[in-house]
Amino acid sequence: MGILRKFGATLTAAAFVGVGALSATTSAEAAPQVTASAQNSTTAPAPVGQPPKAAAAKPKATSNSKLIAKYRIDRRCITKGRVLCINKKTRKLVYMVNGKPVQVMDVRFGSSRTPTRNGVFRVYRKSKNHVSSLYHTKMPYAMFFSGGQAVHYSSDFKARGYNGASHGCANIRDKKKIAWVFSRVKVGDRVVVYSK
Secondary structure: OHHHHHHHHHHHHHHHHHHHHHHHHHHHHHOOOOOHHHHOOOOOOOOOOOOOOOOOOOOOOOOHHHHHHHOOOOHHHOOOOEEEEEEOOOOEEEEEEOOEEEEEEEEEOEOOOOOOOOEEEEOOEEEEEEEOOOOOOEEEEEEEEEOOEEEEEOHHHHHHHHHOOEOOOEEEOOHHHHHHHHOOOOOOOEEEEEOO
């Protein structure tokens, strides 16, 4: 009988150890898994009894309405599609897409003898390496919108700034920006020229 008691005690101990091992394994499997991103997080958990700290607020992007006010964008430019929005007062061309400013450039206009016309127009022709037939000057990235008037790059504007004038065209001084816009504008896109 002594042997049976010893055997019974050993069996009970083995069963107890087995249950404990099973419980430990089950608990580990049931615990939530921590992802690598959570392990690498710099935010430490809040101490017990204290609320967690709020994450630092991200800086807000400048709103569309602020840009529209800053560049005095005409309401006729705020529409679906692509628009070359040209303001004579601010001397800026704002390339708009679906009512949002995408690119801004300095622009120079015609003199009082050859003024740039105000109004709403459409790009009716594009010419990447255009040379004026009237003045025999280079007009790279030309986008014609009213008669012979076009938006185009001007090396004279780049060199002399606002000390010169065009013969009615909207001159752009930044070649990279106008090349970028030229590659996106399509024949039929709107051009709005105004003084506001």
